[in-house]
Amino acid sequence: MNLDKKKQKKPDQCKVVVALDSIVGKWKPLIIQHLLIDGTLRFNELRRRIPDITQRMLTLHLRELEEQDLVERVVYPQVPPKVEYSMTEYGKTLEPVMDVMHEWGAAHVEHMKEIDEQNKKLSQN
Amino acid sequence: MNLDKKKQKKPDQCKVVVALDSIVGKWKPLIIQHLLIDGTLRFNELRRRIPDITQRMLTLHLRELEEQDLVERVVYPQVPPKVEYSMTEYGKTLEPVMDVMHEWGAAHVEHMKEIDEQNKKLSQN
DNA sequence: CGGTATCCAGGATGATACTG
DNA sequence: CAGTATCATCCTGGATACCG
Numbered sequence: 001m002n003l004d005k006k007k008q009k010k011p012d013q014c015k016v017v018v019a020l021d022s023i024v025g026k027w028k029p030l031i032i033q034h035l036l037i038d039g040t041l042r043f044n045e046l047r048r049r050i051p052d053i054t055q056r057m058l059t060l061h062l063r064e065l066e067e068q069d070l071v072e073r074v075v076y077p078q079v080p081p082k083v084e085y086s087m088t089e090y091g092k093t094l095e096p097v098m099d100v101m102h103e104w105g106a107a108h109v110e111h112m113k114e115i116d117e118q119n120k121k122l123s124q125n
Numbered sequence: 126m127n128l129d130k131k132k133q134k135k136p137d138q139c140k141v142v143v144a145l146d147s148i149v150g151k152w153k154p155l156i157i158q159h160l161l162i163d164g165t166l167r168f169n170e171l172r173r174r175i176p177d178i179t180q181r182m183l184t185l186h187l188r189e190l191e192e193q194d195l196v197e198r199v200v201y202p203q204v205p206p207k208v209e210y211s212m213t214e215y216g217k218t219l220e221p222v223m224d225v226m227h228e229w230g231a232a233h234v235e236h237m238k239e240i241d242e243q244n245k246k247l248s249q250n
Numbered sequence: 251c252g253g254t255a256t257c258c259a260g261g262a263t264g265a266t267a268c269t270g
Numbered sequence: 271c272a273g274t275a276t277c278a279t280c281c282t283g284g285a286t287a288c289c290g
Contacts, residue, residue: 015230016154016223022233024149026263029141043272054264059273068233069240080271081270090236093229098141100225104218105140108147108193111215115194151283168252179284184253205251206290 019097022068027053028061029098032087035071036095040086070094144222147193152178153186154223157212160196161220165211195219 023029027050034049035041041049047058062085065071070091076082087094148154152175159174160166166174172183187210190196195216201207212219 014155014158015228015234016158016226017230018233019226019230020145020149020154024145029145030139033139033141047272055273056265056275057263060263069236075272079270081273083272093232097225097229100222101141101144103140104222105142105144107218108143109140111194172252180253181255181285182283185283200252204290206253208252 022065022070023094023097025061025064027057028065031058031061031065032070032091032094033098035085035087036092036098040084043083043085046085065091147190147195148219148222150186150189152182153190156183156186156190157195157216157219158223160210160212161217161223165209168208168210171210190216 023032030050030053031046034046038045038049043058046062047053047055050058062071062073066073069088072086072088072091074084074086076084148157155175155178156171159171163170163174168183171187172178172180175183187196187198191198194213197211197213197216199209199211201209
């Protein structure tokens with residue numbers, strides 16, 4: 001999606017930015033997680049697992065993941081069409097990354113809760 | 126920064142999304158990394174380390190990181206003003222996360238290079 | 251020095267309709 | 271079923287000017 005423009009002036013000496021680029025997008029992390037968990041999913045199966053995503057965004061994000069060799073797309077030439085998506089072997093190297101983020105995210109939710117409660121107590125005095 | 130609207134319809138049952146939310150933003154990863162490396166930096170020191178960032182974005186991102194208890198802001202009441210930023214103890218828990226992403230990012234750059242070269246060879250035939 | 255306020259452009263996402 | 275095309279909207283970030 002506009003890969004030329006993406007190369008412009010980006011602070012991508014930092015590899016974290018590179019990694020984020022592959023993962024970021026409103027629905028990308030969810031797509032990745034479902035494919036990591038379920039292995040292989042058809043287009044509409046993915047769609048059902050991510051209720052609020054639009055057809056358009058699912059298509060766009062899948063295409064980007066494909067371009068990065070993270071997701072594989074297999075088309076069965078039949079009517080009605082059948083298209084299956086799965087993580088590539090390479091794409092599966094993302095799993096540890098997702099795990100680390102998932103754990104940190106869970107801890108962060110807890111941490112923010114504690115902070116909130118502390119603030120409430122303080123404001124009561 | 127419009128926290129109300131941020132709560133809208135977001136797929137944040139997924140903790141990865143929570144984590145990403147703290148890290149994402151055009152310059153946030155860079156700010157975090159510099160603070161992790163250098164420990165404490167003044168506003169303009171940070172600015173110099175991230176040449177293309179605008180004053181506005183540096184301020185906005187720092188405020189967001191502060192709200193999440195990731196970054197600490199210390200103001201020295203003097204003229205001219207002096208403000209120091211550093212990661213909170215809690216914020217430092219991001220370090221392993223950043224490391225994992227950094228490593229994956231570096232590997233990804235290499236992987237994409239290989240793919241490109243393969244494609245070039247194929248298109249020559 | 252370390253900000254804030256305003257305005258604006260472009261990209262990312264959403265809504266909807268149509269198709270092989 | 272699995273898309274594409276088009277148009278509308280929203281949001282992020284950039285440019286610029288000003289302030290204590």
